[in-house]
Amino acid sequence: MSGTNIVESKLDGATAAYRCVVPAGEPWIREIQKGQYFRVVDLEGNQAADTLFYNASDYSDRYSAQDTIREQKNLYLTTGTRLMSSAGNVLLTIVADTCGRHDTLGGACAMESNMVRYALEKRHMHACRQSFVKAVMEWGRGMSKRDLTSNINFFMNVPVTPEGKLTFEDGVSEPGKYVEMRAEMDVLAVISNCPQLNNPCNAYNPTPIEVLIWDRQGA
Amino acid sequence: MSEAAVRWEEVVQPGATWSHVLKRGTALRITDVEGGANVGAIFYNFECPVERYNIDTLKAQHVARLSKGCVLYSDMGRILCSITEDTAGGHDPIGGCSNAALVKQKYGESRYQEARNEYYKNARDGFLIELEKWGLGPRDLSPVVNFFSVLDAGSDGSISYRRPSSGAGSFVDLRAEMNVLTILNTCQHPLDPNPRYDPKPVRLSVRTVPPPGADDACRTFRPENGRGFTLTERYFL
Numbered sequence: 001m002s003g004t005n006i007v008e009s010k011l012d013g014a015t016a017a018y019r020c021v022v023p024a025g026e027p028w029i030r031e032i033q034k035g036q037y038f039r040v041v042d043l044e045g046n047q048a049a050d051t052l053f054y055n056a057s058d059y060s061d062r063y064s065a066q067d068t069i070r071e072q073k074n075l076y077l078t079t080g081t082r083l084m085s086s087a088g089n090v091l092l093t094i095v096a097d098t099c100g101r102h103d104t105l106g107g108a109c110a111m112e113s114n115m116v117r118y119a120l121e122k123r124h125m126h127a128c129r130q131s132f133v134k135a136v137m138e139w140g141r142g143m144s145k146r147d148l149t150s151n152i153n154f155f156m157n158v159p160v161t162p163e164g165k166l167t168f169e170d171g172v173s174e175p176g177k178y179v180e181m182r183a184e185m186d187v188l189a190v191i192s193n194c195p196q197l198n199n200p201c202n203a204y205n206p207t208p209i210e211v212l213i214w215d216r217q218g219a
Numbered sequence: 220m221s222e223a224a225v226r227w228e229e230v231v232q233p234g235a236t237w238s239h240v241l242k243r244g245t246a247l248r249i250t251d252v253e254g255g256a257n258v259g260a261i262f263y264n265f266e267c268p269v270e271r272y273n274i275d276t277l278k279a280q281h282v283a284r285l286s287k288g289c290v291l292y293s294d295m296g297r298i299l300c301s302i303t304e305d306t307a308g309g310h311d312p313i314g315g316c317s318n319a320a321l322v323k324q325k326y327g328e329s330r331y332q333e334a335r336n337e338y339y340k341n342a343r344d345g346f347l348i349e350l351e352k353w354g355l356g357p358r359d360l361s362p363v364v365n366f367f368s369v370l371d372a373g374s375d376g377s378i379s380y381r382r383p384s385s386g387a388g389s390f391v392d393l394r395a396e397m398n399v400l401t402i403l404n405t406c407q408h409p410l411d412p413n414p415r416y417d418p419k420p421v422r423l424s425v426r427t428v429p430p431p432g433a434d435d436a437c438r439t440f441r442p443e444n445g446r447g448f449t450l451t452e453r454y455f456l
Contacts, residue, residue: 004375059358060356060357060358061357064315065274065362066313066314066315066316066362066363067315069313069314069315069378070314070315070409070410073377073378073379073410074375074376074377074378075313075372075376075377075378076375076376086357086360087357088318088320101376105274105277105278105283105313106274106277106278107273107274107275107277107278110275110294110296112294112295112296112297112450113273113275113278113279113292113294113296115296115446115450116275116279116292116296116443116446116447116450117278117279117443119446120446120449120450129294144269145269146269146358146359147358148294149361149362150274150362158278160283160372160376161283161372162371162372162373162374164282164283164284164309164371164372165281165282165283166277166278166281166282166283167281168278
């Protein structure tokens, strides 16, 4: 499949069963039922939404970046991508995407990796893995840092060159761009709306995202 | 510089899984004995296994492929291992590992009952069983590095498998910068187009090596690695 597949959704935000604006630097966690549709909207543009998914009945079975890339033989996520779990299940399918490309190699920012990437003095800066740890701690149900694995970065642009280099580029997203998924099983979704200020992944200005959920659509 | 004496050496058979706590100050050489080997590997801080190999490795060094000079980062900004020598020409940190369904679909079935120890193995089950021996489990299965295999990426993001041409005798040296629980598996790469079940053996050898100096090639590979070594050295203070 190609790395870009722009498809608009037919769903109307006014009919969503749930919607929530998530400010930059905040975590968000919620179960999504099989058949429900889940949309993440980049409200102001160029905002990375770091996202993890789990099989809701077995958290040891979770989103796997390596399995997802291998199954579709492509590094980038877009319409048609099946988000694979570590046990080989399809967690969700991307059914609409007005951005066209999402990353799953860049990982989530962390205080510790900021020290490596930018300067040892950056330790104090807020980071996605702080939000992820807080989210799974508060969710409880046996979850812990052990459950934090390679994530998706919706709206983030991390191209790999033919020479095998990897770079963080300006986002390809714009205000109002969104990605929408259909849950193929009951899943737990965890988002960190990225607070990174040290690179262009949020255009140096982290902004809110909106998440929407629609109930199963009629045939 | 002459190489230190080998402390011990062993062969990992085709399709087998191996584990060991590589001690800080030692280096593991993995040699592709026949050519065409693939070695999947996962790495943990033995003292606190919730610290483990992380995909940060790629963005910290601006690479999507690992080779000499690269290091393997944990999620805590520390360096688990350094690639101090590499005659293989690149290693894949993206393709992941084979699983039972993939092996059955690609190669068919071969059970122990009929095939004895030649039965078809898959990397995921090998990793999970080995993790369990160390008190870890499916929640701890972290991203896999595949040594001796390369993935090429097109500008549209498409990936294709390439076997490096280095062949028999090529090797990679991993210097342990911490005490690293290392689990290796010699199953074929999951994107290996070979239609036959045909995993290859590798030879492992362990040496005692000096600590990385100020001009160490892995330390100076990127400014990020200099800070990674600093954080790793602080951990042992």
